Structure formats: structure tokens, C-alpha cells
Amino acid sequence: MDWRAYDAVVLKSPWDYFDRIEEFYHWLDLLEKQGVGIWNPLAIVRWNADKRYLRDIEAAGFRIVPTRWLARGSAFEAEELFAEFQAEKLVVKPAVSGGAKNTFALTRVQAAAQTPALTALLAAEDFLAQPFLPQIQAPGEWSLLYFGGEFSHCVLKTPKRGEFRVQLYFGSDTRAASPPPALRATADALVARFAPGCLYARVDGVEVEGELLLMELELIEPTLFLAYDEGAAGRYEAALRRLA
Numbered sequence: 001m002d003w004r005a006y007d008a009v010v011l012k013s014p015w016d017y018f019d020r021i022e023e024f025y026h027w028l029d030l031l032e033k034q035g036v037g038i039w040n041p042l043a044i045v046r047w048n049a050d051k052r053y054l055r056d057i058e059a060a061g062f063r064i065v066p067t068r069w070l071a072r073g074s075a076f077e078a079e080e081l082f083a084e085f086q087a088e089k090l091v092v093k094p095a096v097s098g099g100a101k102n103t104f105a106l107t108r109v110q111a112a113a114q115t116p117a118l119t120a121l122l123a124a125e126d127f128l129a130q131p132f133l134p135q136i137q138a139p140g141e142w143s144l145l146y147f148g149g150e151f152s153h154c155v156l157k158t159p160k161r162g163e164f165r166v167q168l169y170f171g172s173d174t175r176a177a178s179p180p181p182a183l184r185a186t187a188d189a190l191v192a193r194f195a196p197g198c199l200y201a202r203v204d205g206v207e208v209e210g211e212l213l214l215m216e217l218e219l220i221e222p223t224l225f226l227a228y229d230e231g232a233a234g235r236y237e238a239a240l241r242r243l244a
Contacts, residue, residue, distance in 0.1 A: 003030070008037040008244065010199065011045060014221055018098045021049065039199035039243055040219050048219040051095045051128060053194075057214060062190060064214045065206075069095070070127040076118035078111035087131035092118060095126040098221065105132055133213070135206040141215065144179055144187040145224055145232070146201040148239030151188065153229035154179045176228045186212040195219055199239055 003009060009031065017024040025046065032042050040048075047053050058064045068081060070092075081090055090111060093103040102121060106114060121127065140158035144151065156177035179187070187203040194217060195201040202218040226232045 003036045004034050006036070008039065010039055010240070012200075012221060015099070017049070017220065018094075018096050018101065021096050024049065039197075039240075040195070040201075041197050044195065044198060044219055048217065049096060050126075051093075051097075051216075052126075053217070054214070057190070057194060057217065060193060062186065062214060063211060065130045065133065068129045070122060070129055072122060072124070072126045074122055076115050076122060078106070078108070078115055081129050082108060082111070085129075085131035089132035091130045091132050092127055094121075095128055133206055133208065135208060139207070140173075142177070142179055142183060142203075142205055142207065142212070143222075143225065144184065144203040146187075146191045146195070146198075146203070147232075147236045148199065148242055149191060149195065149197075149201075150235070150239070151184065152235045153225070153232050154184075155225045155228050174225070174228070180207060180210075182210055183207055183212040186214075190214065190217060197243075199243055200224060200236070 014024065028038075028042050028046060031038055038045070047056075052069065054064050054067060055069075066085060068084060070076070076092075078090070088107065090106050091103065092106065094101065097103065104110075104114060104118070118127070137159060140156045142154065142156055144154045146152060154177055155174050158173045183205070187205075190203055191198075191201045198219060200219075200222070202216075202222040202224070203212075203214065204216040204218060205212045205214045207213075224232070224236065226236065
């Protein structure tokens, strides 16, 4: 593929990038070397590919879900994590991932049973652990969509009964919703600070004590939920035209 034959590349559906991360980074390097324009911008995509970007966001004063970073090669210590978070359930997932791959929600009993498997996974890559937040189940996870840095629309995602993952293919209830003003203000500030020049951005989080706790700032391949707002597709096109 000669990417120089195109005026620009819209990065939107690299569904397997997290399975082939080194190839993905190499491809980004190639586009940069060839001077190919890409949205979202290359430097932001590189930064966003590893969830350790959340540390930068927290350092800037934004609230994220409390997180312990589990280094590659370390052992999974369940009881230590339960004690740190004072939680009844943990969420454990890779630092480079998507689509809820290798993502677990574990009680103490389940964590003990899964410890050998998680230690084996840690031998290959970095992970992170967080407390499971009940707000995920009710009222749910907020996703605020931005095109060209401007707010477009919002959905609220609630997992189906017995599930914790909110992706559509896990049967979540996803509906259009108006975000609370405080959440909207925080999401606006996040996008302005960390997604300049981006065609699209999605801010995922939960409301805790009236504030947004960020779960993800999605800048590589998020579902944009265009069908959930009548004007969303038009706003997306307008943002693309402005960048072009």
C-alpha cells in the first residue's frame, strides 16, 4: 500500500492493533516518515495506544478510576489489591487492549482461582488493576462524543444482567442521554487538553459523587454511536471537512 497516494488517512477501524502492537507502531512510523497526514494525529495515537496515558491525565489533575499498574513479569497478588482498594471486586485488564480482551471482573474467590492464569498473562505484558465500581451497573457508563474538539452527543451504557462489560456485542443497553453538566465540563476540559487536532474523541467514565471518574479517553478506534443522535453523522462530516 502506497499511503502517499492519499490526501489523508482516517484511522477508525484497526480492530486488531492491540494484538499486533509492534506492527502497529511500525506502521505509524512509516506514515510519519512518508509525511502522510493522519487523523487522529500520530503522536496522540501513539500515546493513546497504551493505557499508561491515564497517568498523564491524572498528573494533570483529572480524576481517573483508582489504578494499580502491574508490570510485566510480576506476580498477581490478589489480596494485596483487595486491601489497597477496599473493594469487593476487582477489574484486571492489559495496558494495551481493546474490546474487553483479557479483561476480568473478579471477586476474592474468583481472583484466587485465576491467580495462576493472571500471573501467566503478566509474563507477556503489562496489566492494570482497578476496583469494580458499582456505578457501572447503575446508572451505567457515560460515553461523550466529540468531533473536531466540539461536543456532539452522548450515550449511557448499562451492562446486561450478570455482565460487567458494556460493549454492544456483550448485550449492553445503550441509549442516548444528556450528560450531567459537571461531567460534560470535565469531558470538555479533557478533550481540549489531551485531544487537540483530533477528528474524534470519546470520553468514557462514571459519575461518582457528582464528578466524572475517567475510565478511558478513546482516540484510536471507538464506536462513535452515530445512529443514536440525528445530527451526529453530519457533525462528524463537518469536522472532517474542517480538518481537510
